[in-house]
Amino acid sequence: xxxxxxxxxxxxxxxxxxxxxxxxxxxxxxxxxxxxxxxxxxxxxxxxxxxxxxxxxxxxxxxxxxxxxxxxxxxxxxxxxxxxxxxxxxxxxxxxxxxxxxxxxxxxxxxxxxxxxxxxxxxxxxxxxxxxxxxxxxxxxxxxxxxxxxxxxxxxxxxxxxxxxxxxxxxxxxxxxxxxxxxxxxxxxxxxxxxxxxxxxxxxxxxxxxxxxxxxxxxxxxxxxxxxxxxxxxxxxxxxxxxxxxxxxxxxxxxxxxxxxxxxxxxxxxxxxxxxxxxxxxxxxxxxxxxxxxxxxxxxxxxxxxxxxxxxxxxxxxxxxxxxxxxxxxxxxxxxxxxxxxxxxxxxxxxxxxxxxxxxxxxxxxxxxxxxxxxxxxxxxxxxxxxxxxxxxxxxxxxxxxxxxxxxxxxxxxxxxxxxxxxxxxxxxxxxxxxxxxxxxxxxxxxxxxxxxxxxxxxx
Numbered sequence: 001x002x003x004x005x006x007x008x009x010x011x012x013x014x015x016x017x018x019x020x021x022x023x024x025x026x027x028x029x030x031x032x033x034x035x036x037x038x039x040x041x042x043x044x045x046x047x048x049x050x051x052x053x054x055x056x057x058x059x060x061x062x063x064x065x066x067x068x069x070x071x072x073x074x075x076x077x078x079x080x081x082x083x084x085x086x087x088x089x090x091x092x093x094x095x096x097x098x099x100x101x102x103x104x105x106x107x108x109x110x111x112x113x114x115x116x117x118x119x120x121x122x123x124x125x126x127x128x129x130x131x132x133x134x135x136x137x138x139x140x141x142x143x144x145x146x147x148x149x150x151x152x153x154x155x156x157x158x159x160x161x162x163x164x165x166x167x168x169x170x171x172x173x174x175x176x177x178x179x180x181x182x183x184x185x186x187x188x189x190x191x192x193x194x195x196x197x198x199x200x201x202x203x204x205x206x207x208x209x210x211x212x213x214x215x216x217x218x219x220x221x222x223x224x225x226x227x228x229x230x231x232x233x234x235x236x237x238x239x240x241x242x243x244x245x246x247x248x249x250x251x252x253x254x255x256x257x258x259x260x261x262x263x264x265x266x267x268x269x270x271x272x273x274x275x276x277x278x279x280x281x282x283x284x285x286x287x288x289x290x291x292x293x294x295x296x297x298x299x300x301x302x303x304x305x306x307x308x309x310x311x312x313x314x315x316x317x318x319x320x321x322x323x324x325x326x327x328x329x330x331x332x333x334x335x336x337x338x339x340x341x342x343x344x345x346x347x348x349x350x351x352x353x354x355x356x357x358x359x360x361x362x363x364x365x366x367x368x369x370x371x372x373x374x375x376x377x378x379x380x381x382x383x384x385x386x387x388x389x390x391x392x393x394x395x396x397x398x399x400x401x402x403x404x405x406x407x408x409x410x411x412x413x414x415x416x417x418x419x420x421x422x423x424x425x426x427x428x429x430x431x432x433x434x435x436x437x438x439x440x441x442x443x444x445x446x447x448x449x450x451x452x453x454x455x456x457x458x459x460x
Contacts, residue, residue, distance in 0.1 A: 015061065024185065034165060035165050037073070040147045042076045074090075086116055090166060094163050098128070101176060101179075102121065105120040106120055123174065124176070125183050126166055129193050131198055167189075227429055235426065246376055247302065263357070269344065281324070288327075306377060353377055368397065372394050375390055392409055
């Protein structure tokens with residue numbers, strides 16, 4: 001339809017205009033509204049018909065059983081004026097955008113039944129419902145493909161209007177004339193009807209636009225939320241790299257202390273003892289033994305802070321040993337050796353803070369050395385920029401004398417800068433999400449922007 005509204009709203013509006021006309025005009029007894037489809041097909045389709053009773057109290061609704069204009073309607077090519085078929089009043093109203101009044105059905109030149117079967121029809125008046133092009137199509141009406149008549153001339157080309165519907169009203173015999181007050185009233189009501197149809201369309205378009213805007217807002221939020229989740233995930237990765245770099249610094253520091261005192265690496269020694277014990281265990285525990293060997297080998301690749309390292313040993317190594325020893329119940333000597341090796345393994349996590357070892361490294365001022373040890377052995381749960389700044393600052397001191405000191409300093413500078421960028425991106429994205437979901441106003445945090453703790457992403 002030229003007017004794009006829901007069928008229920010269209011039928012309701014059509015019934016209202018028919019009711020108004022039938023109740024206002026005493027000689028009118030039947031009314032029909034035809035919708036005219038969008039160019040270029042402009043299909044004419046009967047929407048509804050109503051017949052009022054003799055007392056003007058009740059209207060019966062329904063479509064005739066047979067009609068060319070019943071749904072799905074009649075296309076323009078089938079009802080336009082052509083030399084080889086009867087002329088139709090519908091074609092006159094649609095093509096010329098003018099009304100047609102049958103004040104004498106015996107001479108009605110556009111009565112199809114009179115032309116084909118010689119049967120006279122009712123006295124009636126047909127009024128096109130016109131809507132201004134610029135109101136209906138804004139500034140796009142110049143690009144519409146308008147229908148043509150049989151001579152190839154374009155309809156409505158020079159008109160400011162399009163035909164949205166046609167109202168047909170039947171009258172009692174000899175009660176309707178061309179230009180009579182009744183026809184003028186129907187014309188005025190048709191204009192009001194066109195305005196009503198346009199208002200329905202504008203309302204539905206507004207609702208559709210609002211729904212689309214809400215969907216676009218939701219889509220934008222989802223895109224931003226994905227970006228935020230990616231940023232948080234990358235922040236977690238950066239935090240893992242920072243902890244890994246601090247672990248490398250602990251390894252360098254401990255190796256330096258071991259060299260100064262000629263002491264062995266107790267972590268490696270404890271793992272060798274545990275592996276040696278595993279070699280003596282019977283073949284009945286082959287699966288758990290192999291699993292423990294792999295886990296203990298993996299632990300040697302880590303350099304965790306004391307608290308985190310002890311937790312890892314408890315969960316990953318000691319618990320496995322406990323289950324294994326339960327299968328080998330009765331071997332107290334074996335259990336004692338395992339307990340001693342595990343205790344040595346846990347103590348090895350604190351060697352970098354051992355006062356005796358620290359005293360051997362006399363190149364650094366004691367206060368700076370104390371701060372350095374406290375910084376690299378701190379168990380971090382999240383990125384602490386002040387903490388990183390102090391580590392980077394001490395790495396710039398030549399008295400530290402680590403093998404890869406400058407490389408570690410540059411890596412931490414780059415990682416800190418990258419984390420700051422990702423952190424700012426996270427905050428900015430969250431702010432945009434809040435504004436989008438609250439109509440540009442500050443409000444509650446966006447529901448689709450979830451917070452993810454960094455330690456969860458940085459978990460080993």
